[in-house]
Amino acid sequence: MSLGMERRVDAGRFEGQPGMSSRAYQHVGVNVGRHERWLSMVAGGMLAAYGLARRSKPGGVAALAGAAMLYRGATGHCDVYQALGVNRSSGLARERGTGVIADRHSDTRRRLGGRRGIHVDESVTINRPTAEVFRFWRDFENLPRFMQHLESVSMREAGISHWVARAPGGRTIEWDARIINEIESRLIAWQSLEGSTIATAGSVHFEETGHGTRVRVNLQYSPPAGKLGAAVAWLTGEEPSIQVREDLRRFKALLEAGEIPTTDGQPSGRAGAGGRR
């Protein structure tokens, strides 16, 4: 985004702790040191490749061990360290351990609390009045128009909405969410209901600036495939903060220009290009 787009992804923090977030990429529940993570990934990759190449039972064990090391390196989280109560990551990452969520006793709070879950923090500035930007977002059924991974959002009853998202492999994930905080033209916060397949919470802040409305999205969730899913997605480019950033870019275009720019379906000299003969 050409204006006021910032990104931040960090571990544990949810909201209300300004100044404590790092701008560097920092994955969830990090308790492995930076150099050790890279070592772990390199060694894990080599071990996995070696194991797969042998195509035998010991080879399979080696490959599995390699995969675990890859995971540990990619996420910076080691279950063994956690079980032992060890944290070898930098002090900064360690101090950021506690999350604060509005409803302290909910299932979401428990599942997302502390170091668990993915946290995204993205901002965009939209050249429209704050009330208009707020109303558009507040009508949750509008969200799939610019959130690429959402298939639909429908209102169930007062404050409860039903969300359907596209997941990898052509599957869908569904959950219910409720609004936990709402201040007209300033804030909407929501979280998934207890027992949902996905534990998620989010908030979006609206703020009038000299350049329009600054929209800041905080999102936290535990993906269905667990952290490994997110880590792999991150490695292959489907990183959550990028998804949210691209969603906000579309949101901005939709509100400012009334449509989302595209070239899908235009002609070219490539075989199978769009257009009409």
Added chain:
Amino acid sequence: MKAVCWERTNVVRVEDVPEPAILNPRDAIVRVSSTAICGSDLHLLDGFIPTMKSGDILGHEFMGEVVEVGRGVGNLAKGDRVIVPFPIACGHCYFCTHDLFACCDNSNPNASIAEKLYGFSAAGLFGYSHMMGGYAGGQAQYVRVPYADIGPFKVPAHLKDEQVLFMTDIYPTGYMAAENCGIKGGETIAVWGCGPVGQFAIRSAFLLGAGRVIAIDTVPERLRMAEDAGAETLDSMADPIFDRLKDMTGGMGPDACIDAVGLEAHGANLDYWYDKAKTMTFMATDRASTLRQAINCCRKGGVVSIPGVYGGFIDKVPMGAAFNKGLTLRMGQTHVHRYLPRLLKHIEAGDIDPSFVITHTVPIDDAPEMYKTFRDKKDGCIKVVLKPN
């Protein structure tokens, strides 16, 4: 339909491709009556602009007749004759509402690629790489025009295509280059590059009140065309440019210097060969000998205005000279939309007839050959107009 497609570095072809369709409510389809090859298209041909894909339709200087409009376009109708600005602008973002159309926030669907290279993405452009939006260009029989309620500009029937076509790019680009010089009246402006943009910069500088224009190039017919506009000329291969400019300005230097050459500068200086070696070995992306010379020659407190295209990184910029002389550097893709009513008035008043720059008019099938003729400056080629239909 027929379209000029980029295949790979040094190869463009006319291909049979599908016709464009309306994809968004604010789109229109234009049947192209005239389209031109721009000097900046040569940077694509020569492979200097990254993120081109084989099969991309080229062309960002085009005009024609509206044949279809989307339901979101209220101010255009079938049959309207329009010129289309080369930057694609939504008209409603912060930048468009501040007259910075070439910086539009919303028109580049591939903004994330441009952000990696430039920090922020500027507007999408027609036919100018995927980093700049990946939009199919107008060197074709038909073209899709996004945000058609903002871009296309209706032109009066009594003016010929050749008189209004260059409002799409090179005329406003030359005009903005001159405007960026901050001319108040009587100044001396030096213009490097007497290609089409340079020619319009020379004429625009006079229109805005410049006292003298000194035009620098090495191609005889281009220098002659500059003289026709009233410019004094220097041959960049034969004349010692710094010394001559200093002499001609009574030891002071030109008030403003325009680099209408850009990233593929040619020259006789040592630094040209230095840049050439670095770009050929991928240690730099752009050749900047003109820009260096312009900064060096400019008088203290003057302006260096850069309409010439740069895409990546340049080396050995004389920042010390620019800083200590207190220069102002102004540059960028042209905010074409901003200038159209003004420039049309100049054409209608007879202050300028932009068709002077055309040397070749050919059917679209001859485009591949004309790209090379234009690039190699053969056959007196200065500007090529294609007739696709």
